[in-house]
Amino acid sequence: MDVVLETRGLTRTFGRVVAAEDVNVQIRSGERVGLVGPNGAGKTTFLNLITGYIRPDRGRILYRGTDITGLPPRTITRMGIVRSFQIPQLYPGLTVLENMLLAIAARSGRGMDFWNPLRREHEVAEAMELLAAFNLADHAERPVGELPEGGRKLLDVAMALALRPAVLLMDEPTSGVSTRDKFEVMEVLMEVLRRSGVTTLFVEHDMEVVYRYAERVLVFHSGRVVADGDPQTLFADAAVRRAVLGWE
Amino acid sequence: MKLHRLGGLILIVLFVGLGLLLPGWSRFLLTLALARGLLVLGVVLLMQAGLVSFGHGLFFAAGAYAVGFAVRDLGVRDAFLVAILGAGAGLGIALCIGPLLARYRGIFFAMLTLAFSMILYGILVKAYRITGGTDGLRIAPPAFLGWSSPEEHLGSVLYLFTLAATAGMVFLVFQYLRSPLGYTMRAIRDNEVRVEYLGLSVSRALYLAILLVGAMGGLGGALNAMSVGHVDPNLVYWTTSGEFVFVALLGGTGSVFAPLVGSIVFEFLRTYAYKYIPYTWQMGLGLIMLAILGFAPGGLWTLYELIARRMSGWTWSWKRGA
Amino acid sequence: MEQLAIILMDGLVYASWLFLISAGLTLIYGVLRILNLAHGSLYALGAYAAASAVLFYFDRGLWPPGSYVALLGAALIIGIVAGPLIERGLLRWIYGRDPVYQLLATYALFLILEDGMKLVWGVNPYYAYRPYGLLGTVQLGGIPYPGYSILLIGVALLAGGGLSLFIRFTRIGRLVVAIIHDPEISVALGANVSRLFLLTFTLGTILAALGGAFTAPMISVVPGLSVEVIVLAFAVVVIGGLGSLEGSVIGALLVGVVRSLMVHRIPELELFAIYLVMALVLLFRPQGLFAIEEVRRV
Ligand SMILES: Nc1ncnc2c1ncn2[C@@H]1O[C@H](COP(=O)(O)OP(=O)(O)OP(=O)(O)O)[C@@H](O)[C@H]1O
Ligand SMILES: [Mg+2]
Numbered sequence: 083m084d085v086v087l088e089t090r091g092l093t094r095t096f097g098r099v100v101a102a103e104d105v106n107v108q109i110r111s112g113e114r115v116g117l118v119g120p121n122g123a124g125k126t127t128f129l130n131l132i133t134g135y136i137r138p139d140r141g142r143i144l145y146r147g148t149d150i151t152g153l154p155p156r157t158i159t160r161m162g163i164v165r166s167f168q169i170p171q172l173y174p175g176l177t178v179l180e181n182m183l184l185a186i187a188a189r190s191g192r193g194m195d196f197w198n199p200l201r202r203e204h205e206v207a208e209a210m211e212l213l214a215a216f217n218l219a220d221h222a223e224r225p226v227g228e229l230p231e232g233g234r235k236l237l238d239v240a241m242a243l244a245l246r247p248a249v250l251l252m253d254e255p256t257s258g259v260s261t262r263d264k265f266e267v268m269e270v271l272m273e274v275l276r277r278s279g280v281t282t283l284f285v286e287h288d289m290e291v292v293y294r295y296a297e298r299v300l301v302f303h304s305g306r307v308v309a310d311g312d313p314q315t316l317f318a319d320a321a322v323r324r325a326v327l328g329w330e
Numbered sequence: 331m332k333l334h335r336l337g338g339l340i341l342i343v344l345f346v347g348l349g350l351l352l353p354g355w356s357r358f359l360l361t362l363a364l365a366r367g368l369l370v371l372g373v374v375l376l377m378q379a380g381l382v383s384f385g386h387g388l389f390f391a392a393g394a395y396a397v398g399f400a401v402r403d404l405g406v407r408d409a410f411l412v413a414i415l416g417a418g419a420g421l422g423i424a425l426c427i428g429p430l431l432a433r434y435r436g437i438f439f440a441m442l443t444l445a446f447s448m449i450l451y452g453i454l455v456k457a458y459r460i461t462g463g464t465d466g467l468r469i470a471p472p473a474f475l476g477w478s479s480p481e482e483h484l485g486s487v488l489y490l491f492t493l494a495a496t497a498g499m500v501f502l503v504f505q506y507l508r509s510p511l512g513y514t515m516r517a518i519r520d521n522e523v524r525v526e527y528l529g530l531s532v533s534r535a536l537y538l539a540i541l542l543v544g545a546m547g548g549l550g551g552a553l554n555a556m557s558v559g560h561v562d563p564n565l566v567y568w569t570t571s572g573e574f575v576f577v578a579l580l581g582g583t584g585s586v587f588a589p590l591v592g593s594i595v596f597e598f599l600r601t602y603a604y605k606y607i608p609y610t611w612q613m614g615l616g617l618i619m620l621a622i623l624g625f626a627p628g629g630l631w632t633l634y635e636l637i638a639r640r641m642s643g644w645t646w647s648w649k650r651g652a
Numbered sequence: 653m654e655q656l657a658i659i660l661m662d663g664l665v666y667a668s669w670l671f672l673i674s675a676g677l678t679l680i681y682g683v684l685r686i687l688n689l690a691h692g693s694l695y696a697l698g699a700y701a702a703a704s705a706v707l708f709y710f711d712r713g714l715w716p717p718g719s720y721v722a723l724l725g726a727a728l729i730i731g732i733v734a735g736p737l738i739e740r741g742l743l744r745w746i747y748g749r750d751p752v753y754q755l756l757a758t759y760a761l762f763l764i765l766e767d768g769m770k771l772v773w774g775v776n777p778y779y780a781y782r783p784y785g786l787l788g789t790v791q792l793g794g795i796p797y798p799g800y801s802i803l804l805i806g807v808a809l810l811a812g813g814g815l816s817l818f819i820r821f822t823r824i825g826r827l828v829v830a831i832i833h834d835p836e837i838s839v840a841l842g843a844n845v846s847r848l849f850l851l852t853f854t855l856g857t858i859l860a861a862l863g864g865a866f867t868a869p870m871i872s873v874v875p876g877l878s879v880e881v882i883v884l885a886f887a888v889v890v891i892g893g894l895g896s897l898e899g900s901v902i903g904a905l906l907v908g909v910v911r912s913l914m915v916h917r918i919p920e921l922e923l924f925a926i927y928l929v930m931a932l933v934l935l936f937r938p939q940g941l942f943a944i945e946e947v948r949r950v
Binding site: 377380381382384430433435436437438440441444445448449452453456523568572575579609610611612613614615616617619620623624627 | 687689742745750751752753755756757759760761762763764766767768770771775879880883886887890894923924927930931938948950
Binding site: 167 | 509512514519523524531
């Protein structure tokens with residue numbers, strides 16, 4: 083199968099902390115990959131590196147064979163690699179709907195449009211449809227600042243989805259979301275992603291979610307990828323469980 | 331939408347009537363208030379992105395001196411041409427300093443704009459052979475497409491001209507603010523990281539805003555210069571820029587009309603204040619600013635909104651453009 | 653050769669002055685995270701107070717060299733009175749607020765102080781040049797040089813030295829450094845932070861007033877000093893990196909020497925010297941020479 087995303091020898095330190103060390107990963111088209119590991123293992127750093135938020139000290143990042151190392155997030159996003167955030171990155175001064183509409187406008191190439199209104203009927207319809215999928219439709223006209231944590235988390239993911247990514251990176255998409263909503267939303271989300279063949283990487287602490295929705299799991303520890311395989315095999319491995327996941 | 335247009339139309343008719351009925355000196359003040367309102371509108375626009383410009387006099391003076399030079403050196407007297415030249419001068423300055431300014435936020439942006447305006451002030455004062463130094467330049471009354479207004483009607487004609495230009499700009503800004511790019515400005519204030527992660531360029535959006543604001547400021551400067559008939563370096567002195575910021579705060583950011591309302595109130599306030607408290611004018615401004623910051627961050631527009639909430643429907647507001 | 657020496661000397665004098673006006677600004681920013689736009693007004697206050705003090709002093713016909721104590725006293729009084737008044741009265745209400753809000757609030761303060769000074773001292777210039785003349789000229793390797801300029805260098809050295817001793821060897825000083833490097837610490841500090849902020853702001857005010865006071869004998873003290881000073885101080889601080897004391901020393905020296913070079917060689921460009929240095933530094937290190945670039949966690 084064709085490799086979409088590849089990292090070679092990715093390394094990054096913050097002072098004395100090694101947040102990524104010689105990370106070599108190949109992601110194939112359409113794969114759904116779970117990223118797991120204890121706090122501070124370097125999962126978020128990995129996403130930050132891929133999307134150009136921080137630069138690696140060493141190593142390369144290839145997207146469909148093109149070197150994208152050192153490109154800014156904006157350019158990488160436009161190439162189709164889109165992410166959502168561990169700490170929701172929203173516009174608290176705008177309403178939920180406006181947050182979505184801006185994402186949709188950006189995707190439709192209207193980012194620099196200074197004449198036509200942001201609210202266009204078909205774009206509003208699209209936004210509402212997406213919001214509905216994330217159980218947010220009722221909050222559409224509320225300022226984001228008033229949304230509870232779980233709602234903001236979901237909106238963050240919804241905005242990423244609105245960009246129609248080729249590769250979607252999600253950083254703990256459902257942390258802070260109530261257990262009831264969690265599986266409901268994940269079910270819809272993963273189904274959409276599967277159907278549209280979006281290559282998906284998601285960081286997740288809830289192993290049940292990983293087990294259900296990942297075809298492949300990367301285990302991070304101290305900035306390294308220490309295990310890589312399908313969830314069944316990996317979670318059966320006692321060493322991985324004890325040392326890395328903290329399970330018995 | 332229809333109702334919004336109607337609201338705008340009513341306002342324009344109202345202003346036309348007002349200008350023609352008012353006595354000369356208050357019509358003159360109203361003209362200045364509208365011209366300066368364009369600068370304030372620019373300040374408010376940048377504030378949407380979280381940027382405070384303490385050097386808006388830069389664009390004001392650029393437009394004004396462009397008029398001065400055009401009249402003196404090129405013999406251009408046509409108001410339309412002169413207005414375009416003024417806007418062009420503001421745009422030119424914005425083109426040059428925009429790329430640098432667009433990289434900075436917060437205090438950096440504020441101080442850089444202030445520094446640029448002080449540099450221009452220095453140049454205007456020192457290059458007196460070209461600029462007339464602190465004396466400035468006199469500007470002959472403009473003509474309108476070959477027609478010279480009789481002396482006694484010049485004030486009214488200039489008022490209508492300024493009103494038309496201002497109305498045009500307000501409409502432009504209104505369109506801009508409810509467009510994706512306009513929303514991007516507010517998004518930048520809230521979260522630049524996510525703007526970039528939507529694939530949008532923060533610096534490009536800001537640069538475009540600075541260009542718009544620069545051209546609009548230049549136009550304001552030109553209109554102001556035509557009515558006053560004189561330009562001098564005070565146009566770019568920090569006190570002038572400071573007043574724009576003050577009026578922006580006074581009017582509030584509730585609507586595209588707020589800066590104009592603020593500007594009108596301010597212009598009349600100042601005329602009286604100069605009479606009664608010439609030495610404590612700045613202090614008064616400072617105290618009022620603190621009061622607004624502390625008790626009414628929305629500015630005068632909050633008052634208006636309190637009243638208008640009942641008859642809501644036809645105002646143009648920033649937040650809900652459509 | 654001789655000219656080079658003069659250029660360097662002039663540069664050093666100017667740098668001393670720049671350090672005095674910018675050290676307080678950067679210190680206050682580092683700890684309180686507020687860029688005080690009224691910093692230039694504190695400088696002007698110092699200058700006015702010093703001018704009045706000196707004139708008063710000589711009116712009494714007192715021992716002339718004692719006028720330097722009058723300068724120092726004026727600066728201290730301004731710092732100790734205005735500092736706490738402003739911190740308690742205004743700044744503490746705006747800590748942690750939106751930067752736009754803080755900017756506007758200190759700008760308002762600047763406007764108020766500007767006219768406040770006009771009310772107290774009027775609009776006519778004050779000439780308090782006697783302390784300047786007292787020191788005559790000294791011979792520096794055969795070159796005559798104004799003694800008062802040497803004194804200014806001394807004052808800057810003392811202020812800088814005192815500041816670095818305070819920071820290195822007192823408990824509060826070390827706390828100040830810790831907060832500059834990691835603002836989160838101030839949250840953990842709880843109630844004590846209020847006193848620390850008060851102290852820091854007062855210290856910064858004293859530095860600004862000191863700069864004004866010792867400049868007063870060299871200039872005519874008139875309204876409008878403040879704006880130039882705040883812009884220059886900001887430029888110096890930005891070159892070094894906001895919040896960095898070492899940075900403000902380097903920034904002051906850099907700008908001082910470049911300006912002096914321009915004054916002697918290309919006087920037309922003198923006005924732009926500082927902005928040129930600032931633009932160059934910001935082009936290559938947008939966060940300034942000494943500040944660390946911080947990445948916001950997402
Ligand atoms: N911008 C930064 N500056 C300094 N240190 C950082 C920065 N970003 C990450 N680190 C450090 O790098 C290490 C890896 O952090 P990272 O956020 O990637 O972990 P993580 O696996 O996402 O953890 P968590 O599950 O808690 O989100 C941590 O020790 C963290 O403190
Ligand atoms: Mg993380």
